[in-house]
Amino acid sequence: MFDFNVESTKESSAFDTIEKWDMLIIGGGPGGMNAALYAHRKGLKVGLITDEIGGQLHNTTDVDNYLGFGLVEGPKLSNAFLDHINSLDIPMLKNVKVKSMIHYAPDFELVLSNGVKLLAKTVVLATGGAPKKLSIPGEKAFVNKGVTYCATCDAPFFKDKHVIIAGGGNSAAEGVLDLVPWASKITVIHRSQWRADKVLLSKLTEVKNLDVHLESQLLEVVGETTMTGVKYLDKKTDETKTLEADGLLVEVGTVPNSGLIKEQVATNDLGEIVVDNQQKTSITGLYAIGDVTAQPHKQIIISAAEGAKAALVASQYLNKNYKERYHGEFIERRSNATD
Amino acid sequence: MANLLNEEVTQQIRDFLKGLKNPITMVLFTKEEPCQTCKETKQLLGEVSDLNELVNVEYKDLNQDSEAAKEYGVEMAPSFVVLDQNGTYKGVKFNGIPAGHEINSFLSALLDMSGVDYGFDQSVINRLAKIDKPVNIKVFITLSCPHCPGAVQNAHRLAMLNDNIEGEMIEAQTFQELSQKYNVSGVPKIVINGEHEMVGNQPLEQYLDHLENL
Numbered sequence: 317m318f319d320f321n322v323e324s325t326k327e328s329s330a331f332d333t334i335e336k337w338d339m340l341i342i343g344g345g346p347g348g349m350n351a352a353l354y355a356h357r358k359g360l361k362v363g364l365i366t367d368e369i370g371g372q373l374h375n376t377t378d379v380d381n382y383l384g385f386g387l388v389e390g391p392k393l394s395n396a397f398l399d400h401i402n403s404l405d406i407p408m409l410k411n412v413k414v415k416s417m418i419h420y421a422p423d424f425e426l427v428l429s430n431g432v433k434l435l436a437k438t439v440v441l442a443t444g445g446a447p448k449k450l451s452i453p454g455e456k457a458f459v460n461k462g463v464t465y466c467a468t469c470d471a472p473f474f475k476d477k478h479v480i481i482a483g484g485g486n487s488a489a490e491g492v493l494d495l496v497p498w499a500s501k502i503t504v505i506h507r508s509q510w511r512a513d514k515v516l517l518s519k520l521t522e523v524k525n526l527d528v529h530l531e532s533q534l535l536e537v538v539g540e541t542t543m544t545g546v547k548y549l550d551k552k553t554d555e556t557k558t559l560e561a562d563g564l565l566v567e568v569g570t571v572p573n574s575g576l577i578k579e580q581v582a583t584n585d586l587g588e589i590v591v592d593n594q595q596k597t598s599i600t601g602l603y604a605i606g607d608v609t610a611q612p613h614k615q616i617i618i619s620a621a622e623g624a625k626a627a628l629v630a631s632q633y634l635n636k637n638y639k640e641r642y643h644g645e646f647i648e649r650r651s652n653a654t655d
Numbered sequence: 656m657a658n659l660l661n662e663e664v665t666q667q668i669r670d671f672l673k674g675l676k677n678p679i680t681m682v683l684f685t686k687e688e689p690c691q692t693c694k695e696t697k698q699l700l701g702e703v704s705d706l707n708e709l710v711n712v713e714y715k716d717l718n719q720d721s722e723a724a725k726e727y728g729v730e731m732a733p734s735f736v737v738l739d740q741n742g743t744y745k746g747v748k749f750n751g752i753p754a755g756h757e758i759n760s761f762l763s764a765l766l767d768m769s770g771v772d773y774g775f776d777q778s779v780i781n782r783l784a785k786i787d788k789p790v791n792i793k794v795f796i797t798l799s800c801p802h803c804p805g806a807v808q809n810a811h812r813l814a815m816l817n818d819n820i821e822g823e824m825i826e827a828q829t830f831q832e833l834s835q836k837y838n839v840s841g842v843p844k845i846v847i848n849g850e851h852e853m854v855g856n857q858p859l860e861q862y863l864d865h866l867e868n869l
Contacts, residue, residue, distance in 0.1 A: 318695070318754030318798065320660060322667040322762070331774075367858065374801030391756065391801055411805060413858055429858045430776040460841030460854050469800035472828050473840045542840070 321391050323369065323398065331409045336435045337361050338634055339627070340426060342414050342576070343442030345371025346616045347606035349397045350623035351440045352406045358631040363407040365414060365428070370394030371444045372570070372607070373616065377468055377494050380515075382616055393616070417576055422601055422638060437638055438601045438630040441577065441589065442623060445570025445607035445614065450482055454537030455566075462543030463564045467494035474563045476500045480546055482534055483567035484508065489516040491567045496523055503527040503559065505534055505548055537564060572608045584610045595626040601638070603630055659695060659754075660702050671762050672707040676770040680711040680742060683735040684724055687716075691829045696733035696752040703765075710765060728821070731830060737768045746814030751826025755798030760807035760824060773812055775859070782863050783816050790820045790866055795827045795834055795844040806843035806856040813862060820866075 339355050341348045344366025355362035368374070376390030385393060401408070413429040417439065426434045447465035449455060455463055464470040471494055479499045481491045484506030493516075495502055502525060509530055510517060520526060529548070535556065536547040545560040572588045574581075582590040582598035588610040595603045603626035606619030660668065683700050685693035697714060704712040715723050717732040727736045727744050737747045747768060753761035767773055775783075792810040796803035810822030827834040827842060837846050845853040847865055 318659065318699075318752065320664045320754055320758045321756050322664055322671065323759045323804075368802065368805060368856070370801070411809070411858070429860050431778050432776060460844065461838070462840065464841050466800070466802070466841075469797060469802060469843075470841050471799060472797045541838075 321389075321395075323391075323395055331363055331407045334361055334363070336423065336437060337363055338436070339363075339438045339440060339630055340365060340424070340434060340436040341440040341442055342366070342426070343371060343440075343444055343573075343606075343608075344369040344408070344410070345373060345442060345444050345606060345619060346394075346397060347371075347444075347619035347623040348440065348442035349401050350620040351442060351605065351627045352401055352408075352623075353404065354624045354627035355631065356404050356406050358627065360627075360631060360634065362627075363409065363434075364401070365409045365412055365426070365434075367411060367413045369398055369408075369410060371442075375447075375466055375468065377490065379616060414576055417580075419580060419599055419602070424601065437634060438603065440595075440623070440626050440630065441574075441597075441602065441604040441608055442606055442619070443573035443576065443608045444619075445572050447566060448569045448571045450534055450566055450568060452534055452536055454539070454543070455564075458537050458539055458543040458564075461541065462539060462562060463537060463566065465566050467491045467565050467567070470563075470565075471495055471498045474499045477562035478503070478560065479563040479565055480505055480559065480561045481565045481567060482506070483569070484530070485511045485567070485569065486513055486516055487567040487569070488512065489520055491565050492520055492523060492526060495565065499525075499563075501525045501527070503529065503561065505529045505532050505546070505559075507531070507533045507551070570607055570614065574608050577602070586610070594629045595622055596629065601630075601633065656698065658702060659699050664758075665702070665706065668703060668758075668762065669706045672703075672710065672765065674766050674771060675707060675709045677740040678709045678711060679740065679765055679768045680713060680738040681735050681765075682713045682715060682723070682727065682738060684715045684717045684720070684729045684732050686718060686732040690732050692752045692826075693733045695754075696735070699752060699754065700735065703761075709769065731833075733829075737764050739768050740770070746818070746821035747811045748821065748823040750823055751829040752798075753824065753826075756801050756804055757796055757798055757807065757824065757826070760804035760811070763804070763808050764811050767808075767812060767815060775812070775816070779859055779863065780816065782867070783813060786817050786819055786866050788819060788869055789848075790817075790869065791848055792820065792822045792862075793825055793837070793846040793849075794823070795825045795837065795839045795842055795846070797827055797842050800842045802856045803843040806845060809857070809859055809862055810845070813859075813866075 338360035339362045341364045352364045373390040373394040380387040416427045418425045424439045478501040481504045489512035531551040533549040589604040605622035607614045700712045704710045734750045794807045807824045814820045814822035
């Protein structure tokens with residue numbers, strides 16, 4: 317009934333004072349955790365910094381496409397990853413954000429939200445994505461007054477209510493399933509055709525009280541103190557229609573959490589970090605993995621695999637190029653930089 | 656009555672509680688029916704307390720033990736506070752059952768209250784020490800919200816470190832009237848001294864910025 321979900325049975329290892337880390341990983345989702353695992357196996361001095369363990373796994377009720385786990389709840393999968401990392405005593409800093417990162421070639425200085433500064437030879441950016449907004453009038457004004465980006469968090473507030481879901485991908489389809497136990501009516505509004513996986517779409521056929529408006533563009537969220545409905549364009553008839561609803565769940569994809577480094581590193585026009593097939597960014601020693609990158613398939617197993625790849629590539633770089641090319645140079649550059 | 660915690664979760668909690676340093680006491684206030692989740696909260700605290708001898712629990716009735724309720728500022732049921740080894744109330748309160756994801760803020764409150772160092776940076780501790788006005792932090796949550804335990808944990812840790820601060824979790828479904836009063840329709844929602852609002856889990860520094868500007 318209460319579905320107890322214990323995060324981890326073991327406290328994470330403390331973040332000891334290390335003068336210079338071989339690798340610091342920013343982000344505690346599947347990618348970051350797997351990078352930590354692989355870096356640890358290579359014997360690197362590795363630490364993981366995250367404001368929330370599990371990342372977007374926590375926004376997912378059910379995961380049924382991670383090999384070997386069958387159907388598993390997102391947080392449970394995250395816990396399994398975390399227990400693995402904790403069993404290896406990999407240092408982890410939780411509930412902390414990285415405020416800025418400065419590249420004093422070849423090293424990186426990270427300044428944390430609590431003011432602490434850390435130095436690392438390599439950095440893996442595994443900062444993932446945040447829910448993308450529709451950017452239509454009324455959306456911002458009614459956030460948490462009907463508009464939500466977290467189905468699992470806020471579903472109880474939609475008991476016996478009509479909720480609109482914006483989007484047509486897997487997250488939107490999963491959003492429908494998350495709301496089924498609560499909402500009295502669900503309407504999906506999507507600007508084109510479904511992009512969700514077939515297995516998910518077949519589950520939706522069993523949902524009663526579900527309306528789907530494809531080829532329909534949301535134009536505005538309307539209401540007074542709370543939202544009362546939406547306006548949308550029916551592209552098939554070119555008509556603007558109004559639909560009364562109590563809630564709007566926005567599931568239109570993610571925007572990359574690349575703000576930390578966007579100005580310093582190559583990104584595409586979506587702000588996603590451009591990486592090569594070894595997860596290297598345009599800065600030597602800096603790697604990016606998972607949803608923060610331009611890699612189009614935002615999947616748990618892909619992020620995890622990219623974490624492994626980044627750690628192995630970084631380890632190679634530390635063993636060969638880092639020493640050969642840069643040994644001894646840092647001190648000099650650093651003192652120049654602080655002059 | 657069947658156990659609330661299944662074998663797997665029981666073992667996880669037992670392992671987690673091995674980290675306890677000193678005894679702690681939970682004081683639970685329930686009331687006669689109708690009381691949503693009073694019975695279950697009582698059962699949960701009992702089951703958790705059975706898993707480690709350092710975890711004590713006292714059961715009170717909101718109306719019959721009104722003096723005690725007043726002492727801890729408890730006005731609703733179910734509601735419980737966590738006291739340190741000296742039986743001192745440090746402002747750590749839960750209103751409603753900390754089940755679902757919220758079991759994590761519950762377990763962390765027990766560990767923190769037992770004297771486990773939670774590694775706050777000295778700059779945070781220094782800033783916190785300067786807060787000299789009474790502060791009440793309400794964190795509204797739902798049991799299915801994965802981002803909520805972090806917000807509750809922060810509020811409780813601030814409370815433990817400064818006697819002027821009280822941090823309380825409020826389960827929005829159980830206390831719907833209070834949730835409506837504060838227009839809660841998205842969680843976690845943080846309300847400071849009944850007026851300053853923040854939505855979403857915030858880094859400690861954000862909390863401090865708010866508290867310093869009260």
